[in-house]
Amino acid sequence: MIKAISAIAIAAFIAAALTVLPGFAPKVEASEPVALAKSDRLPVATLNSNCAQQAWPNIAAACLKTGNKGLVREARLVTAERR
DSSP: OHHHHHHHHHHHHHHHHHHHGGGGSOOOOOOOOOOOOOSSOOOOOOOOHHHHTOOTTOOOHHHHEETTTTEEOOOOOOOOOOO
16 A cells, blocks of 8 residues: 555646746747858859750760869769669
């Protein structure tokens, strides 16, 4: 009998604690994060309007070059071959 009463008392204490504790939490306000400008970013390269109209895999080599160095970006080869 004492075990049953103590179990009910413990359950009531836990339920009361779970009900009362959220009242002590700080108020939460919805806000938008502030966007900070980063000075270490590379300049964004603009694409020709002609390059934006092309579809993969038929893309001209001029549209694959990056920046002023003239390097061609590598494309990953994806095949459907399974073994």
